[in-house]
Amino acid sequence: MKNLFEAETVDEVKERMARLRPDSAHQWGKMNAAQAMEHCARGMELALGDRRPPRLLIGRILGPMIKRKAFADGEPMRRNSPTVPGLAVSDDRELGKEQARLCGLIDRFAAAGPKGCTSHPHSFFGRLTPDEWSAWMYKHLDHHLRQFGV
Template identity: 55%
Template sequence: MKNLFDAAVADEVKARLQRLEPQSERLWGQMTVAQMVAHCAMSMQWAVGDTVPEKGPLPARVMGRLVKPLVLRNDDLMRKHSPTIKSLIVTDERDLDKERVRLAGLIDRFAAGGAVGCTGNPHSFFGKMTPEEWAILMYKHLDHHLRQFGV
């Protein structure tokens, strides 16, 4: 399964990230391309432990623990219009180039850190996760949003 601990996968994601343009049109959702890159960087900050995810509502946490094995068991794509926790919603204007540099740096840091550099904090929806689960989820999340903008 693809995951961000694999250097080749991380490089492929960063190459796709570089193909985004300010005029890239979204295929679904509401964020601009710069807001999406900022959103992805914020989720990567969870994975490297820079920020601690807040707990989601109890019903969502229960649902997350039930669906986690389904989401992480194979290379199936994340569904369009998947819900987002409020703290990761970006509504202000962002600079695409700055956000792209920030996200690429976080991807590099996560990939280079491997399992020991990964957070031990639980995910707000999926709960407790192994470093390998974080690596799979972060790849799937980035892939989802890069596909959202056609790259």
């Protein structure tokens, strides 16, 4: 499974991000490209431990069962998947600024490696290993890049 501890995967994600334009049309969802980049940056902050939302009751109940399917190799995130509270973005954003912010967080995550991952549980899935965080962050980025056809 691709993950953000692999330099070639980081390069792939950044190259795809660079193809986004302010007027890139979304194929699903409500966010525009700039909002999606800020949303992804907030997701990276989860993996880095900068954001620490509480566990959701529904995640405590269903998280372990859904985690097996969500983390399956080769299975992309489904369209219109629910988001962690606090990660949705609805205000106006500047694409270039959001891309730069996200690139910086990706670089920080990749450079820190497994020791840089949070030990705080994911609000839905619960405890994740560094390898699971790295793979999930790739899947999340891939999901939103596919949302805009890149």
